[in-house]
Amino acid sequence: MGRYIVKRLWHTVYVVVGISIISFFFIHLSGDPVTLMLPPDATKAEIEILREQLGFNDPLVVQYWHFASHAIRGDLGISLQHRVPAINLILERLPASLELAGAAMLIALVVSIPLGIISAVKRGSMWDFASMLGALFGLSMPHFWLGIMMVLLFSITLGWLPTSGRGTLAQLIMPSLSLGLSLMAMFARLTRSVMLDVLNQDYVRTARAKGLLEKLVIGKHALKNALIPLVTVAGMQFGFLIGGTVIIETVFAWPGVGRLVVQAIFTRDYPLVQAAVLVLSVLFVMINLLTDLIYLYLDPQISYLEAK
Numbered sequence: 001m002g003r004y005i006v007k008r009l010w011h012t013v014y015v016v017v018g019i020s021i022i023s024f025f026f027i028h029l030s031g032d033p034v035t036l037m038l039p040p041d042a043t044k045a046e047i048e049i050l051r052e053q054l055g056f057n058d059p060l061v062v063q064y065w066h067f068a069s070h071a072i073r074g075d076l077g078i079s080l081q082h083r084v085p086a087i088n089l090i091l092e093r094l095p096a097s098l099e100l101a102g103a104a105m106l107i108a109l110v111v112s113i114p115l116g117i118i119s120a121v122k123r124g125s126m127w128d129f130a131s132m133l134g135a136l137f138g139l140s141m142p143h144f145w146l147g148i149m150m151v152l153l154f155s156i157t158l159g160w161l162p163t164s165g166r167g168t169l170a171q172l173i174m175p176s177l178s179l180g181l182s183l184m185a186m187f188a189r190l191t192r193s194v195m196l197d198v199l200n201q202d203y204v205r206t207a208r209a210k211g212l213l214e215k216l217v218i219g220k221h222a223l224k225n226a227l228i229p230l231v232t233v234a235g236m237q238f239g240f241l242i243g244g245t246v247i248i249e250t251v252f253a254w255p256g257v258g259r260l261v262v263q264a265i266f267t268r269d270y271p272l273v274q275a276a277v278l279v280l281s282v283l284f285v286m287i288n289l290l291t292d293l294i295y296l297y298l299d300p301q302i303s304y305l306e307a308k
Helices: 001-027 031-036 043-056 060-072 086-122 125-142 143-157 169-199 203-208 214-244 245-249 257-266 270-299
Strands: none
Touching: 001 031, 001 060, 001 270, 031 043, 043 257, 060 086, 086 125, 086 245, 086 257, 086 270, 143 169, 143 245, 169 214, 169 245, 203 214, 214 270, 245 257, 257 270
């Protein structure tokens, strides 16, 4: 296991370097960064002064080297809007994004896994039909539309929940449900599909033939193997949630990284956007590494030492 972790960490270094190169050059392809930072009525002298101060007169390769060498030391630049290190702003907002993504994922998993198991065990029943119909409904609704509808119903009409902000459980309910419902539907359908396949395996039939209780057959023998593809999807979706909650954070004024990036784009805060892309990408890669390690618990027969 130790060799596998070292090997995956080494691969992670390659991925992070590639992400930093792509994000750096793509942001430069969006236009002259200096003209994006300054107002439209800026003079040529002001443009040249800022370009020289930020080192944009150097070749792109030299600029990337400066960026990468500073990033290794934790220096991702200074926010033009806030006049503080960009990494400090990101780390300040990151707990809010993790809280929202974690709550949405928890809601989705707690509801979807039992729902998918019941649908598979009672295949063709009204339980199966109703749960899959609900899953189809959840997959069909954009989460931002659901969030707006929740605000109209529970905040404006009924007055039960606050419309925005962070700090209390009541403020977390609507944004986490808005994000979690589509995940809930996806995980329920996936759990049902995998459980149907696992329940037809020989070892499950053998366990039943031995007279084991059905709950032991489902919980101990079938579910653990059925969770492997679910862990894969859940790990990837959690990584997407952290950086992909932009619309929900905007709808509910949630002070996360996604909302920070949107504000940085509108204010032309080029260093902050670049730093946020790099930090979120590294976090996504680390989540994928953690997902791979969870496989070792779920399926010890997987030989990672032979993986390339």
